[in-house]
Amino acid sequence: MGKKILVVDDDPDVRSFVLTVLEENQYTPLVACDGVEGLEVIQKEMPDLVILDVLMPRGSGIRLYRHLKTDDALKAIPVILFTGIALRSFLKSQKALEEFKGEKVPEPDIYLEKPVEPQELVAAIRKKLD
């Protein structure tokens, strides 16, 4: 089996789409519905890559992203942000959070704005893993 990739998204439609793309490209998909569940799966499975939605109930993508990037055990895991929110708005919220918390986290490796074609998603994954 291929490398383990976790999809964290509250939208079942998005989950099934990404899951299918991953399967079709010989990766091993893992899924989580929200940030809390996402962190549990990451700690248990240590995936090779995380595809993360930003706006989610119960532990938003932003919170999980910041957790991943500040946890020494997890910060090496590459993250693809995959969201309907424009990158500009996301970076703005990050900046506000950094000023508020006084800590800086690196900008996301890859930021994909939905909708994306399957090839785009695969290209982004390959760029991080190969």
Added chain:
Amino acid sequence: MSANKILIVDDEPTIVRLLDMSLKSDGYTTCTAASGEEALAVFEKQSPDIVVTDIKMPGMDGLELLKKIKNLDPDKEVIIVTGHGDIDSTITALQYGASDFINKPVRDEALAIALERAESKIRIREQLAAYTHNLEEKVAEATAEIRRRSNFQRLLIHSSHDAIVAFDRDWQIVVYNPEAARMFEKRARVVLNKMTIEDLYPPQLAAHFKKEAKNGTDDREDIPWKEMVLETRDKKQIPVRYATSVLHEKKEFMGIVNFFQDLTEIKRLERELIQSERMAAIGQTISGLAHYVKNILIGLKGGSYVVNVGFQNDNMEKIKTGWQTIQKNIERVANLTQDMLTYSKERSPEVALCSPNEIVSEVKDLVSDFAESNDIEIVTRCEPDLGQMWLDPGTVHRSLLNLVNNAIDACLQEEDPDRRFKVEIRTRKNEHGAAVFEVEDNGCGMDEETKTKLFTPMFSSKGGKGTGLGLLVTKKLVEEHRGTIDIDTRLGYGSVFTVTLPERPETAREQTDK
């Protein structure tokens, strides 16, 4: 006043000398001449006020002298000394303007009386002249002032941006400024003092003002601004605003003044403003919708990809999953369209006898699967003897479904890991017999700002996951049912939405009648 100077004329030197002495002793200044010719020369040089002349003299006689002097200066007084019974000469002298006559021989008293009369005439004339002069000056001054004022007023009326039209008591047009000429498209030349109110105004307006004039009794009665549309000869419509003053003097109708303002430009600006506001609203609506539609598109694209993969791999499971996604998103498009139509169209409730509690069960059935999968409990607490009521079942269903979906979303957004999420739907009848539906959740609740924006078109607190139409449509449906919707919410603790719908049996009957 200085004593008058007197010229004494006689061809007899004795008489001249006698008179001269007598007058000088009376305090007069005198000069003398022995003939008419000499008298004229002295007159021109010395300019005496009074001339006393003998009528009969060789050469130029007294009458001739009188005529010449009066010619030179009609204000000079000439006293003629005549012989007895010389009536013809006396009449001629009178015609020439002699002041008085003294008979020869000249007696002092007679002369004194004649002089006094002449002097008093001079005095009066002087006073009159001074007075007249004064009066002329004053009249000139007043005229200038009046002219200045009237010029100012004329200019004021002339240059006014309002059209000003005034009528006298006979309804003749007496004031008509250029703006009025422009508005009514008639030259001042053919209107001023020539036309009456009926010639200029549309019949209704003329009648209206005539009525106003009759009613007035005060000194001036101002009728506040009103709006109307004037139609020009080429059928152009001019929106105008007009004010009226009815003029009275001593309770008598004196005339009427109208001020018209052309509102064409203002109306155009108003229309532009409304248009731009509408465009802004449409812009906001479109961007909100675009976001939502984009999410549907993501679902449809993802779903069809999954179906394709299923076909390629002959994987029935994939086809099913993808197809479900597609169907779900088709449903979202259908709902969106329905919401948009409901929101944009006037609609009256379709009332029928229905059971509110049954509708609650239907709604619960629709959402329970999704709620269960997200660990949200749906509870119903219905008043059992609510029975059948005259309500629009569609309104009840749609409103409840919207509110329950919102309640579930509110639970999904709350991040308290220890909370057991619950949505409760309650029904009851209030004291007026109206149906009351309450949807309560213990989700995230709302802050004041969100609460005030709730019914703003296209406002959504759910990012791209909401259209911003749900509550708006609910509110519209409820209000069309003459019901109310109330919110009680606390950030972090949850919300209660209360919909009260009065029974509308009359609406059902109207519909049956149709």
